[in-house]
Amino acid sequence: MRVGLLGTGPWAQRVHAPALAAHPGVEFAGVWGRRAQAAQELAAAHGVPAHRDLDQLLGAVDAVSVALPPDVQPALAVRAAGAGCHLLLDKPVAMDVEAAQAVVAAVERARVASRVFFTLRFDEGQARWVREQAAAGGWFTADARWLSAVFSSGDSPYAASPWRRERGPLWDVGPHALSVLLPVLGPVERITAARGAGDTVHLVLRHAGGASSTAHLSMTAPPKAAEMAVELRGEQGVTAIPSPTAGPGAAFHRALDELLAAAAAAAAGGADPVADPCDAAFGLRVVRLDAAAEHALEPGCGVPVADHPVG
Template sequence: MDEQVRVGLIGAGQWAGRAHAPGLANHPGVHLASVWARRREAADAIAKTYCIDAADSPADLFDQVDAVAFAVPPAVQAELAVQAVKAGKHVILEKPLAATLDEAERLAGTIGDAGVVSLVSLVRRFAQETRDWLADLHAVGGWVGGNAQWLSGALLSPDYADSAWRHESGALMDIGPHVIDLMDAALGPVSEVVGATRGERDLWHFMLAHETGATSTITISLKMPLRPTVVDFSAYGDNGYRTLPGRDTPSDQAFTILLDDFVAMVHSGTTTHPCDAQRGLHLQRIIEAIAKETEEN
């Protein structure tokens, strides 16, 4: 039986405590070995819960593990993930890769040069219903267009009051990677941002052109007072209209499937995956183009 992959967690905020730490600690192929955060008291709380070490520094954490999972803002991830990769560690990254395209290119390039395993937490892609939907679309073909909506009031909640990067960058940087990734996977690689606007309540509308000739329209917001959250994905064309079924797989189960893939990649030496760092870079380029388009309008 393969040995467990020793993983260190960087970040100890709400999302780290709710998703990353329990997911890593409960996975049979992973040994959650250490945690580090800039707020020592937050790291100590996670360390106490899971009976692990609270590292004194990122370098201290790197010395104890085979891989590092990140649950920090994009700008912090871009800096520390480069350090981890240069130390030879495999990485589980949050989306987006970085706060800027230049930082994302540097991180993805460093990962490629080092030959380490990388996965981006595009957790919706790991849900079985998503994999089945995409497999069906690819098997049938003939899709000429698609629509996506993700409308939520998440940033109206006090849970994210201290998440400055989310409030500054809005839905485009937070849920944008998830939505763009799915439409890109469904209809083919995005080749152009046809148009984009950002309105009140952080309401983004954009149209994308795909290499296949298909087009997609996307609407997203994290400041719409809606309950429950509206999440819809669809594709249409010669063979009808296909909608992604509801979110049957909870995010924690999807993260477990991500970890299944990650552990298998580490043991096999495989470094490419549909959701690796190169995928994250592709999505960051699209996000950058959308942001520029809105600035020009």
């Protein structure tokens, strides 16, 4: 499959481009970016052409891998799907529900395959754990923590990202937590949210099957307090998600594997080979929850409490 890369930032440089160049089932066919010079430099580093014209790239590939901000991604994803390209998108799919719906509609209209790169769902060991817990069932509560130090460590390559600073952890690390909670505990029927220190956000979710879960999200955690964890409690006892099997590059390789398989199935007129795929439709579910949580954080949605020590 000929795959073009849209984007030239740190995530494209560190993960997308190396994985595209190394995957045996993929021909890394070119790079397009909003900054032509950056696109030329990234393309030259991997010996592939740089494209100034996006439509020219879309006409030369079978799929696109998108490493662009989520406010830019939807319109280009719709454009790529319209050109018949399969989509490997980044999370979140969009920054609002309407834009995410447009991506799903374009995918369905063009009958192309799609995957959204939720890293926990494509790491080999962590993805296996999610499948096993979903199959086991009987969970009554879960606690997810994605407390990162992107803006407090002083050395993160992603700290200069404007959309991360503007929209915060709910939209950056929140989708990762939701990508695990949804397949294990099921659809969400109610969500509440509260702000904590710095940019920290706390979510409480009520799932349709009766289970509840919490998610604690931050990008300003003290470096020594940073953590990524998911813990489940239920009839099976207590279990926690394992540490990553490998880095994000290996997870991206697996995402490409799934996209290739889904594209082959689509070409043959068959169903997606994965029972619960991280496709554009799943990405839309996550965007809906992020949007609902963001609304719950608006002034006036919380309940003020006059809490004073007694005595």
